[in-house]
Amino acid sequence: MNQLLSNIPLQISNALGSLPYFVPEVYLAVLFIVVLLTDLFYGRHSAWLCRIIAAGGLLLVLSKDIAQLQLLRFGPRFLFNDMMLLHQSAVSFKMIVDVFAIILIIFFGLDGKLKKHSKGLSDLYTIVVASVLGLHIMIMAVNLLSTYLAIEMVSLASYLLAAYRSENGFSAEAGLKYVLFGAVSSAVMLYGISLIYSLTGSLSYFNGNLIDGLMAANPVMVGMAITLTLVGIGFKLSFVPMHFWVPDVYQGAPTAVTAYLxxxxxxxxxxxxxxxxxxxxxxxxxxxxxxxxxLSIIGIISMIVGNFAAVWQKNVKRLLGYSSIGHTGFVLMAVATFSQQGISSLLFYLAAYAFANVAALMLASYLEEATGADNVDAYKGLGFKYPVAGVCFVIILISLTGLPVSAGFNGKLLVFSSVYQSYEQNHNVWLLILMITGAITTVVSLFYYLKIPLNMFLRKSESVNPDNIFQSNKALLSISVFLTFMILLIGIFPHFLADLF
Structure with a gap:
């Protein structure tokens, strides 16, 4: 007891010393409270005000992220008794998250189906801000306890977002499936963490006895413990076999929420x-x-399952859901290099993918509200009725496929380059198989991505009502055009993005 009491001043000193490196997260916590109180004081009609506060607050948080780069000029920094680690790559990840969180908050306010929600959208913005705080902690977590708590924080927010339109049966079903799969993966991960702790007596990745304890333990038990722990991370990444929830949840959730997930x-x-x-x-x-x-086996299977399953899909959101599984497998190639170049290429690819994926779902929402089209066959002839949306959609799908000249092409080129460089150094056959699989599945992705422009521009239109366009859709289309411009800009001048990482 005396030893515990003597450690309290040291723990307090450590926590206070970590606060200057935790400023963006403090701002997020304050922003969460401000948005929540705004909703309480102004009621259901405060959605527009909550949206402005949330987006403006996240801009401020983004500026604090950038300021953290100066704090790290002397190297990485452990925070709160080794619970988190702040380094330059973590700041880059946080910047990407914050930029797209702002874009998605704007998207939420423009989504026609979400705007019709009887309770309004004020609660939704509160949930999003809380989830961004959880995402920041996920990015910095280097302790099994902080890892689990961050994943649960983000998961709870994701469950609420997926089932936000609870009056819609399909959306409620999607939310329920997400909760059930999430609860199972969470329980499995917690069991894996408990096994690791029982074998090592430590929860910290970098300090304590974690590595030495696992080296001394039975390899079978170690493999089981690590695999079970990776289940929780895999649920967030949606790689095979933790992908079962993706198609139904992506299709059933509101389109803006699908973009978030x-x-x-x-x-x-x-x-x-x-x-x-x-x-x-x-x-x-x-x-x-x-x-x-x-990682190689998971990446190969994810690329094959995601891309080949997407070929047979008709619903646009479901198609993009399966394609996201394929993209996850492709990004695992960069992770499997275990190199700084691999991490840099991963950051570039994730940013390029986020631009294209969010823009694709914005255009899908725009066309669905304008015409009622939610599957590929219903897109016939829409490219001539909505030329701006059609041309943007083609450019976005080119980027998702990885064709020149687009951000996606540069992203895939960087990933392939990092994997090939790693292969030249150690001649690991799995890296070679990953590259071959990545090249083949990229070709396969042409078959389902190009179905959309094929129907939009090369097939005759069927019965659509081009007059039923909401005023807000013009703003949605404008943002999609801006994102498309960014995709082309990064495709032609990749250093604009690459220099950040």
Missing amino acids: STLPKIAGFALLINFLTPFVFFAKWSAFDFRLF
């Missing part, structure tokens, strides 16, 4: 995966679990 948790999930892998990869004597083999 397919980008922000995935970006933070990759940062979390890198944090988890780092101590094992750079421990020279580690041999109890082959992470490169594990």
Whole structure:
């Protein structure tokens, strides 16, 4: 007891010393309270005010993220007794999350189906701000406890967002499926964490006895514990076999929520995966679990399942859902390099993917509200009725496929380059198989991505009502045009984005 009391001043001093490096997260916590109180005081008609406060607050948080780069000029910094680690890659991940959180908050306010919600959207903005705080913690977590708490924080927000339109049966069903799969993956991950703690007596990735304890334990138990722990991370990344929830949830959730689920948790999930892998990869004597083999197999299967399943899809959101599984498998290629170049290419690819994926779902929402079209066959002839949306959609799908000249092409080129460089250094056959699979599945993706422009421009239109366009859709289209411009800009001048990482 006396020893515990003597440690209290040290713990307080450590926490206070960590606060200057935790400023964006403090701002997010304050922003959450402000948005919540705004909703309470102004009622259901405060959605527009909550949206302005949330977007403006996130801009301020983004500026604080940028300011953190100056604090890290002397190197990475452990925070709150080694619960979190702040470094330059973590700041880059947080910047990407905050930029797209702002874009998505605007998207939420323009989504026609969400705007019809009887309770309004004020609660939704509160949930999003809380989820961004959880995403920040996910990105910096280097302790199994902080990892689990961050994942649960983001998961709870995601459940609420997926089922936000509870009056809609399809949306409610999607939310329920998400909750059930999430609860199971959470329980499995918690069991894996408990096994690791029982084997090592430590929860910290970089300090304590975690690596040494696992090296001394039974390899079978170690493999089981690590695999079960990776289940929770895999649920956020939606790689195979933790992908079952993706198609139904992406299709059933409001389109703006689908854009959120397919980008922000995935970006933070990759940062979390890198944090988890780092101590094992750079421990020279580690041999109890082959992470490169594990990631390679998961990446190969995810690319094959995601891309081939997408070929048969008719619903646009479901198609993009399966394609996101394929993109996850492709990004795992960069992670499997275990190199700084791999992390840089991963950051570039995730940003390029987020631009294209959010823009694609915005245009899908725009066309659905304008014409009622929600599947590929219903897009016939829409390219001539809505030429701006049609041309933007083609450019966005070119980027998602990875064709020149687009941000997606540069992203895929950087990933392939990092994997090839790693292969030249160690001649690991799994890296070669990953590159071959990535090239083949990129060709396969042409078959389903190009179905949309094929129907929009090369097939005759059927019965559509082009007059039923909401006023807000013009703003939605304008944002889509801006995102398309960014895709082309990064495709022609990739250094604008690459220099950030």
